[in-house]
Amino acid sequence: MTIAACYVSREGVVLGSDSTSTFELEEKASRHFDFAQKLFEFGESPSTMGAVTWGLGRPGEKSWRTLIAETADYWTLTKPSSFDEAASIAASMFWADYQHCYAEKLRQARELAAKGENVSSEDRTVLQDLNASFAGGFCIGGRWKPEREPCAYAIEFEPALISVPQPQRLRIAKGYFWGCPNLIQRILYGIDLGLLNEICSSGKWAGIDEELIRLISEKYMNSPPFELPLREAIDWVFSSIYTTIKGMKFSGHQTFCGGPIELAVISSDRPFRWVCHKTMGAAVFALSSEQKGSRE
């Protein structure tokens, strides 16, 4: 699991993520690591593009790092004329690797999804397993030179998808989060949509749905009502990710997101810049700190 974020403002694009990755061991047992990289500069530095990933830890035979680097190489060769075209190329390159590597799982997911409501409870569980393991996405943000306008596209996928995922342009002055929606919805909306839906569907809510939503949005929504200045947007993305990580840490459940928070910004006047970035030795230094602490 991941908490990944993107905020697009007129000044620039902010990308952020946690650093936890989960690996399946034998018989579905899993292990969590705290120093995965999910946020990347796109291509050779200095670049004006970045990408953040979530969900599936490895998009196919290749790692996210390699796929992103190869996509950037291909852009250099083919020179797409727009961000829109570049995002479509990235989606196609991802799709080729994803389809090839997970062909059998994707075929199974499509067959089960095609059954719709007629799916058995056993098959529903299998489909949920497949969705939990093979869904994900990536967001490309920055500016497409020589353009100055900040822009971002999300490319979201799930195993039952039958064709290359279409990049969706993200809107200005809005925050987008992916990975573990319940926690971030509680922080930002004051309620998660699962609970909201359960209340509305319970038959015990006497009002209409819109009234309940108005009640929540007027009193409990905790999101900025206007476009944030760039540094405040960075703070907002950081705070949202941080709160999600700590909420999970102290929930008493297994850690699904955590590790160092990574943040990057691409502004209209500057290339990709790291705001928070762990060093290549971060895992080593973390161990050293623990050893140092034990001696004191």
Place this chain on the structure above:
Amino acid sequence: MNEKKSPLDLLLEAPQPQWVTEMREHYRKHGWYRAADIIRLLGDPRKRVEVGTREALLESLKLRK
């Protein structure tokens, strides 16, 4: 005379839900969470959260019906 309990008291006194007990028991036995439990705990990983207007809330609610 029975005093009516406040919502906070009721919340604090509520027992751990059965599904959480079962989820933890399954994790203790097998070392992994069932997808259904993860979705209930964290939400559907395929759904993005877009912040944030009440229109977005309404849209999300409509999608789930």
